[in-house]
Amino acid sequence: MKYQIIPVTPFQQNCSLIWCEKTKRAAVVDPGGNIDRIQNEVTKLGLVLDKIILTHGHIDHVGGAKALAQATNVPIIGPHIADKFWIDNLPKQSQNFGFPHCDAFEPDQYLQDGDNVQVGEQSLSVLHCPGHTPGHIALFSAQSKLAWVGDILFRSSIGRTDFPQSNHQDLIHSITEKLWPLGVDVEFIPGHGPISTFGEEREHNPFVADQLLL
Secondary structure, rough: EEEEEEEOOOOOOEEEEEEOOOOOOEEEEOOOOOHHHHHHHHOOOOOOOEEOOOHHHHHHHHHOHHHHHHHOOOOOOOOOHHHHHHHHHHHHHHHHHOOOOOOOOOOEEEOOOEEEEEEEEEEEEEEOOOOOOOOOOOEEOOOOOOEEEEEEEEEEEEEOOOOOOOOHHHHHHHOOOOOOOOOOOOEEEEEEEEEEEEEHHHHHOOOOOOHHHO
16 A cells, blocks of 8 residues: 655644555545645546545544545545534534634445455555544554554554543553554554654553553
């Protein structure tokens, strides 16, 4: 699986353009905004966009999804249905966070734990990882040892749990019981900031390092 990180929105959210190198079929993970920038990368790389995948319902991750889907005629996949209330509340989110007005929308498909999403000949496993939001999902490419984790985990930090229906214990459980078993050598792309590996975070992350959770 190949990928290109495209920072979008004033929050510098890590939107990812991911693709199968063999087929050039592609997906966009978390198009929070700046859809012209995203479309330009698709064109520049000679890719065919198949779908949009959402990790969770916060506006900096989904704010551009409807416009991009309409512009490219592709479906919106994810997140888990437990985040429906966040997507339904996008007009209020845009006010609260100072974003341009954003209409609510209905994804073409919600995702469940254990689902698989195809991108060309590449397969992404879906892990339901509540905590930051109740319907947050992560995506894992076993072949490439790559994970897209949205706002669950960051380099040297973890997701906030002060939002409606956030839960700190659920977040810790999602990290330790869903992400860590994928392997210490797995590289992950967070929703914000630099990439890291699960092994690095298990050793040094001040919130979820192994020695803190014994």
